Amino acid sequence: MTTSGPRASSSLNLISDAVCARCGCACDDIELLVEANRVREARNACPMGAEWFLASPEAGLPKALIGGREASLDAAVAEAGRILSEARFPLVHGLANATCEAQRVAVSIADRIGACLDTAMPLHRGLSGMAFQGVGEIHCSLGEVKNRADLVIFWGCDPGRTHPRHGERYSIGAKGLFTPLGRQSRRIAHVDLLPDSSGLNPDLFVPLEQGKDFEALWTLRALLRGHEIPAGACPGAPLEALRALSDAMKGSRFGVLFLGTGTSSAADSHMVVDAALAMALDLNRHSRFYVSPMRGGGNPAGADNVVTWQTGYPFGVHLGRGYPRFNPGEFSTEEVLSRGEADAALVVAADPASELNPAARKHLAEIGVVALDYGETETTRSARVSFMLAPYGLATPGTIYRMDDVSLPARPAVRSAYPSAEEVLRGIARAVGALP
Ligand code: SF4
Structure with missing residues (x-):
């Protein structure tokens, strides 16, 4: 197995157009x-x-461990293949923090061994995938936002804190073909519990009641349709503010709503996304309006796309019958482990051992786990077989999806002693017979 990255050099090298995977903006203009x-x-x-790029890669850890002892890569790959091949109800989990090439191989392994396949998304994001399955995704690229959007609504998110260059590159100050004056060419609305703390300076702020995202969106939809809201109704936000927002939406030529995690509980989030998408459907009868999730860092959009194009569904898929069955809840990692069903797990760059509920964590500790990650985690420490990986994007090539589903090629800048996730997964895929 080879290691990845350019050849070492002691001189100063300039790598242009590098891609940052620290947040969903995936800025591709980094030098x-x-x-x-x-x-x-x-x-x-x-x-x-900058902090993401300058962080020291994890050093000094063995490339592979079997039962906590250092092992050769080949031996670890063989042991991983044995564990997964012998499992009767295996689980493949993670993927959101790897390149599309690695994700693709992980899906092949899941297909071959008949696994439950689930991505490690924050619960809000995962459940929104259910809404996209139900209503359909109505979104546009960030390039279109930059060039055309005259109304930008940030709902339940503060981009200055979570996506620092979103505004400058695409949505607030960016000057485009039909938005030549940048900030002056568009109106900005912010809907959240509290005003932003990062200098968003919106033209309109709508204070939301805690947990009332759905009610506010449904009221907004009713206002956009011209309905009267009766006194005593529960609009989820001050009615006058929602009326002002609906007027701004009706007056825009091209509007976009960037949806963050909002203020509702995770369990309600797919209803919130449903409501936002239904509202966008209504508005598209009169103008152009889009809804775009504010995806976080890593490659969650890549995981959504790769798993969908290979199985038809974005997560929570069971491949044990030789064809994909989609049923989040039944086939989600936490539930499969909590019910004690999985008897082996392949974990790709995720840490379920520290993130799931106690019942799921307890069962995970009792089964054969093969874990791949970029540093030591609770999961790699307790896994039967673990692999240390070269950081993707920084030390290995591959494809990363931006939050708007635009794919970008990562440009490795440094050399790593560790293998890439794709290399390790290809080895495991060969061991289980998923690759020749
Ligand atoms: S905005 Fe996000 S993607 Fe762009 S440089 Fe900052 S952290 Fe990286």
């Missing part, structure tokens, strides 16, 4: 100054992105 196999400077990156 990296690399010296002695270390990133010294990340030009154009925001502080959050």
